[in-house]
Amino acid sequence: MSTTQTNKIEIIKAATSKINEVDFENLSFGSIFTDHLFECDFKNGEWQKPVIKPYAPFLLDPSSRVFHYGQAIFEGMKAYKDEDDAIWLFRPDENYKRFNKSAVRMAMQEVPEDIFMNGLKELLKLDEAWIKRGKGNSMYIRPFMIATGTGVIANPSDNYKFMIILSPVSAYYAGEVKVLIAEHYSRAANGGIGAAKAAGNYAAQFYPTSLANKQGFQQVIWTDDATHTKLEEAGTMNVFFRINDTLFTAPVSERILDGVTRKTLIDLAKSEGINVDVRPVLVSELVEASKNGTLKEIFGAGTAAVVSPISGFSYQDVYHELPNNEDSMALKLKDKLTNIQNKIAEDTFGWTVKV
Amino acid sequence: MSTTQTNKIEIIKAATSKINEVDFENLSFGSIFTDHLFECDFKNGEWQKPVIKPYAPFLLDPSSRVFHYGQAIFEGMKAYKDEDDAIWLFRPDENYKRFNKSAVRMAMQEVPEDIFMNGLKELLKLDEAWIKRGKGNSMYIRPFMIATGTGVIANPSDNYKFMIILSPVSAYYAGEVKVLIAEHYSRAANGGIGAAKAAGNYAAQFYPTSLANKQGFQQVIWTDDATHTKLEEAGTMNVFFRINDTLFTAPVSERILDGVTRKTLIDLAKSEGINVDVRPVLVSELVEASKNGTLKEIFGAGTAAVVSPISGFSYQDVYHELPNNEDSMALKLKDKLTNIQNKIAEDTFGWTVKV
Ligand SMILES: Cc1ncc(COP(=O)(O)O)c(C=O)c1O
Ligand SMILES: Cc1ncc(COP(=O)(O)O)c(C=O)c1O
Numbered sequence: 064m065s066t067t068q069t070n071k072i073e074i075i076k077a078a079t080s081k082i083n084e085v086d087f088e089n090l091s092f093g094s095i096f097t098d099h100l101f102e103c104d105f106k107n108g109e110w111q112k113p114v115i116k117p118y119a120p121f122l123l124d125p126s127s128r129v130f131h132y133g134q135a136i137f138e139g140m141k142a143y144k145d146e147d148d149a150i151w152l153f154r155p156d157e158n159y160k161r162f163n164k165s166a167v168r169m170a171m172q173e174v175p176e177d178i179f180m181n182g183l184k185e186l187l188k189l190d191e192a193w194i195k196r197g198k199g200n201s202m203y204i205r206p207f208m209i210a211t212g213t214g215v216i217a218n219p220s221d222n223y224k225f226m227i228i229l230s231p232v233s234a235y236y237a238g239e240v241k242v243l244i245a246e247h248y249s250r251a252a253n254g255g256i257g258a259a260k261a262a263g264n265y266a267a268q269f270y271p272t273s274l275a276n277k278q279g280f281q282q283v284i285w286t287d288d289a290t291h292t293k294l295e296e297a298g299t300m301n302v303f304f305r306i307n308d309t310l311f312t313a314p315v316s317e318r319i320l321d322g323v324t325r326k327t328l329i330d331l332a333k334s335e336g337i338n339v340d341v342r343p344v345l346v347s348e349l350v351e352a353s354k355n356g357t358l359k360e361i362f363g364a365g366t367a368a369v370v371s372p373i374s375g376f377s378y379q380d381v382y383h384e385l386p387n388n389e390d391s392m393a394l395k396l397k398d399k400l401t402n403i404q405n406k407i408a409e410d411t412f413g414w415t416v417k418v
Numbered sequence: 419m420s421t422t423q424t425n426k427i428e429i430i431k432a433a434t435s436k437i438n439e440v441d442f443e444n445l446s447f448g449s450i451f452t453d454h455l456f457e458c459d460f461k462n463g464e465w466q467k468p469v470i471k472p473y474a475p476f477l478l479d480p481s482s483r484v485f486h487y488g489q490a491i492f493e494g495m496k497a498y499k500d501e502d503d504a505i506w507l508f509r510p511d512e513n514y515k516r517f518n519k520s521a522v523r524m525a526m527q528e529v530p531e532d533i534f535m536n537g538l539k540e541l542l543k544l545d546e547a548w549i550k551r552g553k554g555n556s557m558y559i560r561p562f563m564i565a566t567g568t569g570v571i572a573n574p575s576d577n578y579k580f581m582i583i584l585s586p587v588s589a590y591y592a593g594e595v596k597v598l599i600a601e602h603y604s605r606a607a608n609g610g611i612g613a614a615k616a617a618g619n620y621a622a623q624f625y626p627t628s629l630a631n632k633q634g635f636q637q638v639i640w641t642d643d644a645t646h647t648k649l650e651e652a653g654t655m656n657v658f659f660r661i662n663d664t665l666f667t668a669p670v671s672e673r674i675l676d677g678v679t680r681k682t683l684i685d686l687a688k689s690e691g692i693n694v695d696v697r698p699v700l701v702s703e704l705v706e707a708s709k710n711g712t713l714k715e716i717f718g719a720g721t722a723a724v725v726s727p728i729s730g731f732s733y734q735d736v737y738h739e740l741p742n743n744e745d746s747m748a749l750k751l752k753d754k755l756t757n758i759q760n761k762i763a764e765d766t767f768g769w770t771v772k773v
Pocket of ligand 1: 139260296297298299300301321322323324325346364365366368
């Protein structure tokens with residue numbers, strides 16, 4: 064291992080690379096990590112010296128607050144390589160802002176912009192060989208922060224660890240996605256933490272999702288917990304509904320994550336002349352539109368799966384199959400978006416940022 | 419360190435004890451841990467050999483699911499030493515059952531009873547010198563489980579770590595407790611995980627609680643998130659309201675933790691001839707009772723603080739001071755309960771279990 068300093072980040076390089084052990088043709092999402100990680104600790108009331116070092120397990124006290132009280136947040140973003148091997152990020156400022164919004168809601172320390180952004184960029188540069196060119200290929204970036212303060216008392220931690228890890232991913236076909244509309248279980252409360260990318264929000268969905276899986280549905284579309292009449296979002300995706308030629312999606316709220324893909328697709332759709340209506344969408348409207356044939360598409364939108372067409376939904380034990388569309392808006396928007404992300408089409412929106 | 423086997427638990431003893439470094443007269447809740455911990459891992463589809471070993475930090479991969487998706491649950495219970503130095507648990511079966519209820523809701527592995535109970539008992543025996551006699555003194559027991567499987571994909575983990583750590587505690591006076599009744603923020607959703615002792619439920623409360631702290635309130639009493647009209651529970655305590663000579667407390671539900679102290683106090687109160695009414699209590703009823711002078715007491719009930727009298731509450735910016743009662747039911751019930759727990763009074767209910 065060799066030690067150098069770049070922009071105040073200490074860099075400890077791995078003695079050898081694991082890259083040759085990786086089969087880039089058969090990547091399973093989020094399971095392979097690059098040679099290095101970025102780490103910065105908050106303790107004694109301040110952020111300590113950031114460091115990039117070999118990816119490896121680290122030590123935590125058994126009474127660390129992350130284990131007992133769940134102070135843990137994360138982000139999900141991607142980096143892309145263009146034909147000239149330049150590395151690009153997609154709207155990283157949105158992820159940075161959302162990360163600190165999550166931090167505030169979970170009573171955690173906000174991460175300074177230079178630590179987040181420089182850490183991210185230096186790490187990507189160091190492990191750049193792991194980023195593959197070509198549409199669908201990207202580097203999935205996982206910034207996260209956990210409470211490392213000790214003591215089993217239900218108070219916010221004094222100490223935090225902020226880390227960034229990188230996982231190379233390729234385009235993936237999720238298979239057919241059938242969804243179940245939630246009638247009893249919920250992912251978020253009014254006045255709760257649904258709008259934060261808090262770790263606890265995800266574990267909360269696993270059990271109801273496993274019940275849906277057993278019935279043959281890959282995902283759940285959550286509804287508002289008070290009435291279960293309004294469509295909200297899926298586990299890791301916001302959701303769009305196409306009725307005739309208008310796209311509908313729920314407004315973001317304290318129950319719904321303000322997805323970067325969602326807001327990007329809204330702008331892209333508008334620029335294509337598609338009518339987009341952001342308003343609460345009722346389950347009853349969806350059922351009605353399905354019955355009278357005006358419901359054309361449903362799709363999820365999120366960084367991991369980009370745009371994920373849904374083939375049908377179940378509500379009150381009735382399965383509604385969606386039609387096959389020649390002119391799928393989902394696929395059209397996905398194509399537009401990935402062309403911009405992979406620097407194949409011009410980015411007239413100024414969304415892409417060079418590392 | 420020496421290695422022995424007891425009931426199939428491998429025991430690795432600490433070379434030296436830290437007990438002489440501890441000031442048992444000035445214990446800060448949950449901050450000091452005994453010499454050993456109990457650990458049992460679930461991997462390859464089965465529970466591995468349980469081990470008791472020196473309390474120490476342990477290694478986790480940066481992509482461990484507990485960090486990213488919040489699969490983490492815990493319990494809180496206490497052990498007591500009687501005048502003959504025998505060690506007693508209080509209703510441990512209730513904590514064991516609740517632990518596995520939490521495990522199911524968080525899509526985690528259930529822990530077999532022998533691992534939970536034998537681990538607990540052997541650990542208490544080994545570190546018995548840390549349990550002090552005398553009313554108010556006890557050993558706070560923290561069983562917990564975290565997802566140790568790796569990979570940043572939002573699915574339940576395959577691997578788990580179950581641990582028990584011990585923290586000696588003494589009676590503590592929380593100081594004056596004024597509470598704020600929640601009007602906007604919430605701790606649980608309908609169809610959510612409020613009834614589970616899931617780590618994420620606690621971090622979710624930190625920010626709204628810190629806002630209450632800034633206004634001079636030590637705790638928040640949560641209300642139902644859909645209407646904010648029904649009183650539910652406090653951060654780590656169920657809540658009782660005394661109107662005239664009747665005790666009211668909310669029924670447990672999927673939003674409210676089924677507290678062992680709560681159900682114990684209900685039985686104790688009934689055995690004392692106190693009228694207990696378990697039904698949804700409206701904020702408006704509380705305000706009304708406060709205004710007409712029939713509201714006599716509010717108190718929290720939980721393992722950590724046992725019974726915690728509340729001196730007043732704020733709702734819609736009006737502070738309602740509670741009267742000083744000569745015949746406080748809270749203090750009477752607390753006394754009855756701690757006498758049973760500390761084996762000072764006879765346990766006619768069969769709640770105490772010898773280790
Ligand atoms: C709950 C939830 N909703 C929506 C999204 C989509 O957000 P984004 O497009 O920023 O990835 C995600 C994933 O990131 C998510 O976790
Ligand atoms: C949310 C919550 N409610 C109530 C309680 C009280 O439960 P118990 O009496 O079993 O300790 C606790 C603490 O354990 C808790 O965390």
